[in-house]
Amino acid sequence: MLVGFLAAAALLYLIATVLMLTYLVGVASTLPSRRAATVSLGAAMVAHVTHDILRWVTLGRGPFAGIHEGLSTLALLVAGVAFALRLLGRRLETLGVFVAPLTLLMLLASQGVDAQPAAPLSGALLGVHVGSTILGTAAFTVAFALAAAYLVQEREVRQKRLRGMFQRLPPLEVLDVASFRSIALGLPALTLGLVTGLSAGLQEVGRGIPIVSWRHYLALGVWAVFAAVLALRLLAGWRGHRAAIGTIVGYASAVMVLVGYFVRGARL
Amino acid sequence: MTEGVVVVGLNHRTAPVEARERLAVPPDGLEDAVRAVLALEGVREAVVVATCNRVELYAAGAEAESLAGELRRHMHARGGSGVTLYEHRGEAAVQHAFRVCASLDSLVVGEPQILGQVKEAVAAARSAGALRGRLGRVMARAFQTAKRVRTETGIAEGQVSVASVAVDLARGIFGDLMGRKVLVVGAGKMALGAARTLARAGASLLIANRSFDRAEALAREYGATAHPLTDLGMLLQHVDVAVCSTGASGYLLTRHDVATVMKARRGRGLFLIDIAVPRNVEPAAGDLDSVFLYNVDDLERAVAEGGRGRSVATIEAERVIAEELSAFRAEELAQRSAGPTIVALRRRFQEVAAAELERSLSGKLRHLPEGDRAAVEAMLDALTNKLLHAPTVALKTAAANPDGDDVMRAARSLFALDAEPADPRGEVTRMRVQGEMTAKAKAGNGR
Numbered sequence: 034m035l036v037g038f039l040a041a042a043a044l045l046y047l048i049a050t051v052l053m054l055t056y057l058v059g060v061a062s063t064l065p066s067r068r069a070a071t072v073s074l075g076a077a078m079v080a081h082v083t084h085d086i087l088r089w090v091t092l093g094r095g096p097f098a099g100i101h102e103g104l105s106t107l108a109l110l111v112a113g114v115a116f117a118l119r120l121l122g123r124r125l126e127t128l129g130v131f132v133a134p135l136t137l138l139m140l141l142a143s144q145g146v147d148a149q150p151a152a153p154l155s156g157a158l159l160g161v162h163v164g165s166t167i168l169g170t171a172a173f174t175v176a177f178a179l180a181a182a183y184l185v186q187e188r189e190v191r192q193k194r195l196r197g198m199f200q201r202l203p204p205l206e207v208l209d210v211a212s213f214r215s216i217a218l219g220l221p222a223l224t225l226g227l228v229t230g231l232s233a234g235l236q237e238v239g240r241g242i243p244i245v246s247w248r249h250y251l252a253l254g255v256w257a258v259f260a261a262v263l264a265l266r267l268l269a270g271w272r273g274h275r276a277a278i279g280t281i282v283g284y285a286s287a288v289m290v291l292v293g294y295f296v297r298g299a300r301l
Numbered sequence: 302m303t304e305g306v307v308v309v310g311l312n313h314r315t316a317p318v319e320a321r322e323r324l325a326v327p328p329d330g331l332e333d334a335v336r337a338v339l340a341l342e343g344v345r346e347a348v349v350v351a352t353c354n355r356v357e358l359y360a361a362g363a364e365a366e367s368l369a370g371e372l373r374r375h376m377h378a379r380g381g382s383g384v385t386l387y388e389h390r391g392e393a394a395v396q397h398a399f400r401v402c403a404s405l406d407s408l409v410v411g412e413p414q415i416l417g418q419v420k421e422a423v424a425a426a427r428s429a430g431a432l433r434g435r436l437g438r439v440m441a442r443a444f445q446t447a448k449r450v451r452t453e454t455g456i457a458e459g460q461v462s463v464a465s466v467a468v469d470l471a472r473g474i475f476g477d478l479m480g481r482k483v484l485v486v487g488a489g490k491m492a493l494g495a496a497r498t499l500a501r502a503g504a505s506l507l508i509a510n511r512s513f514d515r516a517e518a519l520a521r522e523y524g525a526t527a528h529p530l531t532d533l534g535m536l537l538q539h540v541d542v543a544v545c546s547t548g549a550s551g552y553l554l555t556r557h558d559v560a561t562v563m564k565a566r567r568g569r570g571l572f573l574i575d576i577a578v579p580r581n582v583e584p585a586a587g588d589l590d591s592v593f594l595y596n597v598d599d600l601e602r603a604v605a606e607g608g609r610g611r612s613v614a615t616i617e618a619e620r621v622i623a624e625e626l627s628a629f630r631a632e633e634l635a636q637r638s639a640g641p642t643i644v645a646l647r648r649r650f651q652e653v654a655a656a657e658l659e660r661s662l663s664g665k666l667r668h669l670p671e672g673d674r675a676a677v678e679a680m681l682d683a684l685t686n687k688l689l690h691a692p693t694v695a696l697k698t699a700a701a702n703p704d705g706d707d708v709m710r711a712a713r714s715l716f717a718l719d720a721e722p723a724d725p726r727g728e729v730t731r732m733r734v735q736g737e738m739t740a741k742a743k744a745g746n747g748r
Contacts (some may be wrong), residue, residue, distance in 0.1 A: 240340045
């Protein structure tokens with residue numbers, strides 16, 4: 034039954050992504066098709082939540098119990114942001130296109146991870162580690178969606194195409210500022226996640242068990258890229274195009290961590 | 302009468318801004334430009350219309366073919382031989398003038414500036430002594446048509462100006478325009494129009510002009526702040542949108558200037574609208590990060606893409622133009638076809654009067670003193686004129702109507718104008734026949 038809900042959620046996320054994409058590129062821009070996208074996204078979230086609750090009830094593993102659950106919770110959080118954006122305004126709903134496929138990826142990634150916590154963490158510290166990492170990653174996901182939308186919108190403005198996507202995407206400066214704020218929110222959260230994770234990892238190293246993996250290096254890399262984007266923005270006036278590219282590079286590293294989970298599990 | 306009218310030119314649809322700026326004529330250079338055209342062989346009348354979207358030479362003379370050739374050579378000499386020109390002759394040229402004045406040929410259909418610009422061109426032509434009749438009548442009719450189009454169709458209401466495209470764009474870049482700063486550089490009407498629309502959306506206005514007095518006057522009118530043009534670099538660091546429309550012949554802002562400004566802005570987006578021809582902003586400046594540069598051609602494309610250039614109003618406007626064109630054609634024809642009949646009629650009356658006067662003065666009234674003879678002659682003149690007035694008007698009116706030929710035939714028959722002339726020299730008949738032949742030949746050419 035668990036697998037059934039999971040498959041339904043994945044399929045519905047996929048349908049929502051395709052529907053949102055058809056609206057953005059102007060293949061289908063009717064109200065029914067837009068409503069269908071919202072309904073699919075909502076239904077996917079319902080299936081997703083049901084799956085997570087059933088898992089909690091039957092296996093006793095809560096939303097922050099480990100990487101598996103954490104990733105699933107992250108996917109749900111991100112889907113929730115996309116859903117909220119759809120309700121907020123017509124020009125914001127298109128951002129879902131950039132978010133929904135990532136939700137799907139996170140959900141799938143969670144399945145590649147063993148149910149056991151991979152890090153030698155337990156109790157409150159594990160909750161803080163997973164929770165703050167989820168929040169930080171969710172914020173970066175939103176920042177990424179905004180940056181991607183910025184680049185698409187910027188291309189429309191530069192190529193002087195004022196119909197189509199130009200009218201369906203939010204204004205450039207709104208995207209730019211919102212992306213900045215998302216990073217500013219995500220960075221402290223991810224910092225906390227990294228510090229808790231690394232401190233535990235280093236304790237293990239101290240005990241002679243080197244478990245600092247490629248993922249940890251990559252996670253540090255993600256953190257460094259976002260920190261650099263934020264710093265350059267504040268100190269060197271990085272805005273718009275360059276900031277968007279930086280955000281996307283940073284997030285691409287994060288996605289690689291997710292893909293890594295899916296392909297190789299939480300092992301080294 | 303319109304077969305000798307020709308227009309040769311280029312506009313925003315046929316030539317890019319690079320070509321148009323080479324042919325641009327500053328407003329104070331219009332009279333000289335007209336004189337230069339007037340000096341061309343075969344040109345009897347000329348008007349030069351030069352706006353940021355078009356440069357057109359209208360001319361009237363004897364022979365359309367050679368006239369058009371002369372105008373083409375003249376434009377190629379100034380703008381380079383690679384420039385693609387369009388050309389209209391005869392009635393097509395008249396129709397083109399009507400459409401231009403009615404703003405149907407404009408970048409933004411329905412925009413009101415073009416009529417004023419053509420009026421200025423006509424005034425310049427008049428003061429250069431380049432309007433003698435035919436072309437003057439065409440232009441006067443074009444103004445009348447434009448007025449009709451404006452009042453009878455919704456073209457002005459449905460007007461999507463460059464201004465509203467600019468607002469759409471500014472919203473797409475900045476979102477809410479409340480509290481944004483818009484700088485107008487120069488005092489072009491279109492630029493001020495765009496700025497006013499942006500101001501209505503909540504932006505505040507700054508006006509910079511070479512003449513500070515002018516900037517101050519405009520600032521009072523638009524509720525803006527006035528600045529000297531020398532402050533441009535500093536101003537650009539603080540505004541969000543800049544609309545440039547100065548008459549500067551070179552770039553007012555080079556890529557380097559804008560790059561320097563962007564450094565000081567710390568990457569904040571800058572929307573530059575360059576509606577000047579020649580252009581005020583070096584095109585390469587548009588490649589800079591966070592700089593969005595639009596010139597007149599880009600705006601044109603934006604308007605066309607928006608599908609907002611055409612509407613029911615334009616269809617109505619085309620109908621008005623077709624009506625005016627046919628009325629104008631009829632009037633011109635009437636002037637030709639009624640002319641000979643009226644001349645013949647007048648001559649017939651005058652001949653009869655002269656013959657009767659002669660007979661009486663050498664017969665029964667032989668005794669009249671010189672003064673009285675003159676009085677009788679004057680009385681006969683007055684009588685002739687009074688009697689001729691009504692038929693003259695009626696013939697002119699009839700000639701403009703489809704059944705005019707019947708009235709004309711009736712007049713000729715009633716007054717025996719086709720009979721052998723009383724005058725043995727046959728002048729009247731010869732004149733009329735010649736007149737008719739030319740009229741027919743001309744009507745044939747004109748179609």
